């Protein structure tokens with residue numbers, strides 16, 4: 084089983100079914116294996132692979148900080164910390180777990196998250 088297949092089996096967003104698309108569960112047409120169409124593959128990567136997810140989150144948030152509306156430079160924050168999963172396929176990169184922040188808001192968020200852990 085590939086890494087992505089293993090992930091869709093436990094992913095809250097995916098609806099895999101046996102012999103069907105790993106993302107939406109629709110029967111897969113001849114000549115395709117994991118995904119029924121390119122859109123399903125794209126949706127999977129956008130929600131699980133950091134560099135794709137980060138780009139998609141920025142586009143969704145119109146390249147502005149979601150807290151103060153500030154512009155570049157912007158960064159993408161994991162609302163629930165991804166715990167070092169940047170280099171791996173992970174459900175931590177679901178778009179709903181990502182928000183675009185300016186550098187100042189990101190720094191404030193990280194500092195607040197740290198003090199929450201210590202208190």
Ligand SMILES: [Zn+2]
Pocket residue numbers: 104105106107108109118119120123
């Ligand atoms: Zn599909």
Ligand SMILES: [Zn+2]
Pocket residue numbers: 148149150151152153184185186187188189
């Ligand atoms: Zn901001």
Ligand SMILES: [Zn+2]
Pocket residue numbers: 090093094095096097130131173174177
């Ligand atoms: Zn997932």
